Amino acid sequence: MDRKEKIDCIRRQKYFVWGDVVVITAAAALVIFFFLLSFVNSAAQGDSFSVLYRGKEIFRATLAEDAEYVFYIEGSEGRVVLFEQGKEYSDYNVISVRDGKVCVSDSDCADHTCRHFGKIAKGDILCLPHDLRIRIDGKGLETDV
Amino acid sequence: MKRVAAFLLIFALCFLVGCAQPSYFVEFSLSQNAYSGGRKLSKSEISDLQSEISGLLHEIESQISTEIEESDVSRINAAAAGEEIRVGEHTAAMLEICSDLYEKTNGAFSPALYNLSRLWKFTPEFEGEYSVPRPEPSADLIAETLVNSSFEDIQIEGDSVVKQNGSVKLDLGGIAKGYMSDCVRELILQKYPDFCGTFSVMSNSVLMGEKQEDSAGLGYTAMLENPRAAVTGGTSPNGGLYFAELSQVAVSTSADNYRFYVYDDTIYKHIIDPFTGKPSQNGVISVTVLVPLSLENAGALADAYSTAGFCMPLTETLDFYRSLWEECGIGAVVITSDFCYAVVGDYTVLQPKEYAELIRPELTDSVENVFSLREGEALDTVVPDEREREYISLFKEK
Numbered sequence: 001m002d003r004k005e006k007i008d009c010i011r012r013q014k015y016f017v018w019g020d021v022v023v024i025t026a027a028a029a030l031v032i033f034f035f036l037l038s039f040v041n042s043a044a045q046g047d048s049f050s051v052l053y054r055g056k057e058i059f060r061a062t063l064a065e066d067a068e069y070v071f072y073i074e075g076s077e078g079r080v081v082l083f084e085q086g087k088e089y090s091d092y093n094v095i096s097v098r099d100g101k102v103c104v105s106d107s108d109c110a111d112h113t114c115r116h117f118g119k120i121a122k123g124d125i126l127c128l129p130h131d132l133r134i135r136i137d138g139k140g141l142e143t144d145v
Numbered sequence: 146m147k148r149v150a151a152f153l154l155i156f157a158l159c160f161l162v163g164c165a166q167p168s169y170f171v172e173f174s175l176s177q178n179a180y181s182g183g184r185k186l187s188k189s190e191i192s193d194l195q196s197e198i199s200g201l202l203h204e205i206e207s208q209i210s211t212e213i214e215e216s217d218v219s220r221i222n223a224a225a226a227g228e229e230i231r232v233g234e235h236t237a238a239m240l241e242i243c244s245d246l247y248e249k250t251n252g253a254f255s256p257a258l259y260n261l262s263r264l265w266k267f268t269p270e271f272e273g274e275y276s277v278p279r280p281e282p283s284a285d286l287i288a289e290t291l292v293n294s295s296f297e298d299i300q301i302e303g304d305s306v307v308k309q310n311g312s313v314k315l316d317l318g319g320i321a322k323g324y325m326s327d328c329v330r331e332l333i334l335q336k337y338p339d340f341c342g343t344f345s346v347m348s349n350s351v352l353m354g355e356k357q358e359d360s361a362g363l364g365y366t367a368m369l370e371n372p373r374a375a376v377t378g379g380t381s382p383n384g385g386l387y388f389a390e391l392s393q394v395a396v397s398t399s400a401d402n403y404r405f406y407v408y409d410d411t412i413y414k415h416i417i418d419p420f421t422g423k424p425s426q427n428g429v430i431s432v433t434v435l436v437p438l439s440l441e442n443a444g445a446l447a448d449a450y451s452t453a454g455f456c457m458p459l460t461e462t463l464d465f466y467r468s469l470w471e472e473c474g475i476g477a478v479v480i481t482s483d484f485c486y487a488v489v490g491d492y493t494v495l496q497p498k499e500y501a502e503l504i505r506p507e508l509t510d511s512v513e514n515v516f517s518l519r520e521g522e523a524l525d526t527v528v529p530d531e532r533e534r535e536y537i538s539l540f541k542e543k
Contacts, residue, residue, distance in 0.1 A: 054272070055403050055404075056172055073273075076272070110277075113539060113540060116539075117375070117539075122374075123374045123375050123376065123377070124374045124375045125375075126375055126539065126540075128275075128276030128277075128406065128407075128540060129276060129277070131272075131273060131275065131276065135374070141368075141384055141387070141497065141500060141501055141504065141505060141508065141512065142504070143366040143367050143368040143384075143387060143388075144176070144343050144352065144356065144365045144366050144367060144391075145343050145345055145350035145352065145365070145366075145367045145368070145396065
């Protein structure tokens with residue numbers, strides 16, 4: 001590459017390089033992803049379950065899709081993420097969603113009461129040792145407060 | 146091109162921030178359907194309002210939280226007998242309201258129960274252990290702690306607080322969220338004097354003005370949470386009862402399904418009876434109080450009165466609410482462990498099936514009524530329903 005070619009390249013890079021493509025694609029993907037996500041969340045309102053830790057809602061998901069989540073306590077925070085087989089958790093409850101029903105399929109709480117609630121499509125599952133409440137959201141009887 | 150990329154990135158980040166739930170130490174929610182002068186507030190106006198409210202809530206919390214070492218309440222609790230403590234405007238205002246409520250409830254509402262809450266392990270230092278089954282503290286210890294839990298040992302004059310007994314400690318948790326809701330309403334009215342909309346500070350909701358775009362013609366509606374949803378409920382498990390035709394009212398619910406433990410077939414709730422020094426055991430499982438916004442400190446009153454109903458024999462509780470209704474139009478719904486409910490006042494209280502009939506008739510058959518309207522006079526002794534035993538058995542030690 002002679003001096004003239006180098007200058008040409010630098011000039012070209014001044015306006016457009018592959019890095020620009022990556023940044024633009026990433027930004028566009030983020031915008032599209034969260035735009036679509038906002039519709040997914042609103043569609044799930046009437047047929048969903050919530051997870052409350054210390055009385056405060058920390059997670060909500062649809063009952064329409066089978067999935068396995070794990071609730072765990074980290075410091076003073078409660079978290080819910082998709083369950084990963086083989087990964088180790090402490091102070092946890094595995095929340096399984098199948099055929100529109102929810103159950104706690106595994107946990108390391110002291111009494112395992114949460115597991116005895118079985119698969120529910122109404123009401124709550126409580127885990128007192130973890131101060132956890134899994135609640136099937138109301139279907140259709142909306143109020144202002 | 147880079148400018149376009151930068152714009153898209155900033156837009157994406159803004160979107161991310163917009164998606165995130167606002168993080169408050171005190172849980173707060175403001176309806177997105179808010180109106181002023183017949184005009185719906187824009188999202189940016191709502192967002193601005195939320196930011197201001199968030200700042201206000203933090204300011205109040207910094208004065209009254211027992212978890213903040215420099216707070217007014219922490220300084221009062223650490224003070225010796227006779228030592229004067231100067232407090233901020235919010236603490237002073239709350240203590241003044243507390244004095245008034247302590248008198249009006251004949252001591253059933255008391256903000257001086259921190260020591261007892263601690264004895265029963267319901268204070269924040271035991272967070273994560275509230276539900277651990279445990280035997281009662283000894284009668285001697287309860288009696289000893291009760292002596293150090295009298296609100297009458299605290300003298301309040303304006304912003305000056307002096308304790309007669311250095312051991313007495315305050316906990317404003319029974320009124321704080323209601324007081325906060327009053328401050329939030331004041332802030333909103335300063336910006337939008339004819340505001341119509343709803344907001345909630347934890348379980349304290351305020352319904353301002355008349356409902357706009359009221360297609361169902363029901364005014365504001367509110368759900369009374371079913372405290373026994375774990376064993377009952379049908380397809381609308383979270384609503385035990387429903388309110389309709391509401392406007393200009395503060396609504397507060399206290400119930401026994403948060404912060405409690407079960408031991409020896411008994412539910413020990415976090416609401417302490419100031420007369421016995423023990424978690425309340427009057428058969429009440431949920432109290433909702435409705436206070437017209439025309440009354441001063443409506444939110445604080447609703448919050449405190451909903452707690453007080455747990456700390457009297459049931460017949461006195463109902464008589465107390467009846468007197469509030471006759472004197473100032475304050476209404477109440479009291480649910481007891483026999484799965485009956487009593488309504489005081491002429492508020493519209495609907496069973497789930499009745500409410501479904503009004504707003505979603507196709508769901509009427511699938512929802513279940515859980516509680517029955519009490520027929521005849523209540524007695525002080527409440528015989529628990531079979532479903533109550535089923536609920537308690539969920540938490541029995543295994």
